Amino acid sequence: MSRAKAFWLGLGCTLAVLLPIYLAVAAVIFTRSAPADTVQSGVPIAQPTLGDEKNFLLMTGPEQPETFVLLRFDALEGNLCSVAIPGETVVLVNGRPATLADAAEQAGPAQAAAALMETLDIEIDNYLYCTADRLVDLAAGFGTARIPLANYMTPEALGQLQLDIPGVQTVSLTPQMLADVLAAGAATPDMQALLRAEGYLAFLRIGGDALADTVPDAVRAVLAQSSTNLTATQIFDYERIFGFLRKEPPQYRAGVLPGTWADGRYELAENSVTVAAAYFKRASSYSAWSGDGVSAAPDSVPQGAAGDADGQPVSPSAAGGGTGSGSAAAGPGPEEAAGVPPDAGAGPEDDAA
Numbered sequence: 001m002s003r004a005k006a007f008w009l010g011l012g013c014t015l016a017v018l019l020p021i022y023l024a025v026a027a028v029i030f031t032r033s034a035p036a037d038t039v040q041s042g043v044p045i046a047q048p049t050l051g052d053e054k055n056f057l058l059m060t061g062p063e064q065p066e067t068f069v070l071l072r073f074d075a076l077e078g079n080l081c082s083v084a085i086p087g088e089t090v091v092l093v094n095g096r097p098a099t100l101a102d103a104a105e106q107a108g109p110a111q112a113a114a115a116l117m118e119t120l121d122i123e124i125d126n127y128l129y130c131t132a133d134r135l136v137d138l139a140a141g142f143g144t145a146r147i148p149l150a151n152y153m154t155p156e157a158l159g160q161l162q163l164d165i166p167g168v169q170t171v172s173l174t175p176q177m178l179a180d181v182l183a184a185g186a187a188t189p190d191m192q193a194l195l196r197a198e199g200y201l202a203f204l205r206i207g208g209d210a211l212a213d214t215v216p217d218a219v220r221a222v223l224a225q226s227s228t229n230l231t232a233t234q235i236f237d238y239e240r241i242f243g244f245l246r247k248e249p250p251q252y253r254a255g256v257l258p259g260t261w262a263d264g265r266y267e268l269a270e271n272s273v274t275v276a277a278a279y280f281k282r283a284s285s286y287s288a289w290s291g292d293g294v295s296a297a298p299d300s301v302p303q304g305a306a307g308d309a310d311g312q313p314v315s316p317s318a319a320g321g322g323t324g325s326g327s328a329a330a331g332p333g334p335e336e337a338a339g340v341p342p343d344a345g346a347g348p349e350d351d352a353a
Contacts, residue, residue: 048075048076048241048244049076050076051237052074052075052076052237052240052241052244053072053073053074053075053076053077053241054072054073054074054125054126054237054238054241055070055071055072055122055123055124055125055126055280056070056071056072056073056124056125056126056127056128057069057070057071057109057112057113057116057124057126057127057128058070058071058127058128058135058200059104059109059112059127059128059129059130060129060130060131060132060135061129061131061132062131062132064104064105064108064129065087065101065104065109065112065129066087066101066104067084067087067182067196068084068085068086068087068089068100068112068116069082069083069084069085069196069197069200070082070083070084070085070116070124070279070280071200071204072279072280073238073241073242073245074241074250075240075241075244075245075248075250078245078248078249078250078251079250079251079253080201080204080205080245080250080251080252080253081201081252081253081254081279081280082197082198082200082201082204082253082254082255083197083254083255083256083257083276083279083280084193084194084196084197084200084256085100085116085193085256085257086100086189086192086193086256086266087099087100087101087104088100088101088189088261088264088265088266089257089259089265089266089268090265090266090267090268091103091115091116091118091119092115092118092119093106093111093114093115093118094118095118098115099265100112100115100116103115108129108227109127109128109129109227109228110127110227110229112127113127113229119268120257120272120273120276120277120280121273121276121277122276122277122280122281123280123281125234126228126229126230126234127228127229128219128226128227128228128230129226129227129228130222130225130226130227132179132182132183133179134222134225134226135175135179136175136176136179137218137222138215138218138219138222139175139203139207140175141207141210141214142175142203142206142207142210143206143207144172144173144174144206145172145173145178145199145202145203145205145206146170146171146172146173146202147170147171147173147178147195147198147199147202148169148170148171149163149169149171149181149195150169151169152187152191152192152194152195153186153187153188153191153195157186157187158186160184160186161180161181161184161186163181173199175203178199178203181195182195182196182199189261189266190256190261193256194254194255194256197254197255197256198254200254201252201253201254204252205252208245208246208249209246211242211245211246212239212242212243212245212246215238215239215242216235216236216238216239216242219235219238220232220235253279255279257269257272257275257276258271258272258275259272
């Protein structure tokens with residue numbers, strides 16, 4: 001073989017070995033540098049889904065459930081609702097009438113939740129029964145709420161509670177003070193239920209920024225001492241919902257279901273199912289929130305039914321069978337659409353002390 005042929009053969013073999021290695025190294029270098037030269041876009045942002053709406057039954061009592069409040073935490077539609085239901089409310093238990101308190105006494109908190117679902121045709125995702133003192137502990141970090149107690153009870157009753165301050169209608173209350181006022185039973189049954197609904201809502205409102213941080217851990221701490229169907233996994237669902245509600249402040253609504261008192265029992269009105277649906281049906285199955293013209297109340301005042309246009313208390317009976325539909329400026333609510341005229345009062349004003 002001549003020298004020229006040997007040279008070109010050797011060069012070809014060298015290139016055959018080195019060229020693939022060079023190309024591989026160059027590809028790695030360009031691949032690693034590409035992200036720095038590429039504009040990133042379309043980063044996904046977490047948004048609420050159908051799973052981010054829950055109906056919750058909160059019950060208190062010294063030894064068994066005696067007070068009942070239905071809550072809705074709805075991050076999908078941006079709503080936080082509170083509806084108090086007297087223990088004397090007549091409900092259906094396997095098709096037979098009984099009071100809500102009797103249902104709970106006979107078979108516990110789970111029976112109370114089942115009776116409300118049967119009576120009102122709503123879904124209750126979770127329930128929790130605890131003592132009033134334990135509930136106060138859960139809300140201990142929320143601060144104080146300014147509640148117009150004069151809208152719910154007479155000056156004589158306020159005087160007995162040592163809360164009658166001349167010239168002052170809106171009183172700043174801690175969770176413990178509100179619990180003491182409710183335990184005193186100084187208001188009429190109508191106003192007692194409405195005060196409970198509005199009071200719970202007031203503390204949920206001022207504690208909005210803290211819900212995602214404090215409530216899940218507090219609930220975990222009391223699970224062993226409370227009766228509930230909550231699981232550790234479901235608590236994370238509420239933590240996620242509270243996080244969304246903190247980012248996008250919701251509409252606040254509180255009230256009672258329409259009905260009348262007779263012989264110590266509270267008989268629900270025919271349209272109570274429709275009103276309950278407006279508060280607690282899932283957004284996918286009920287469109288009242290998006291179609292009835294309801295808008296948010298002013299930031300300092302949660303929506304609710306504390307009085308008529310003159311600021312006087314209005315009971316469910318006096319209001320045509322229902323209260324708690326929102327302020328007059330908020331537009332017609334679900335109760336109005338159902339034939340229950342809303343009152344024009346504002347709910348309890350609240351802010352941190």
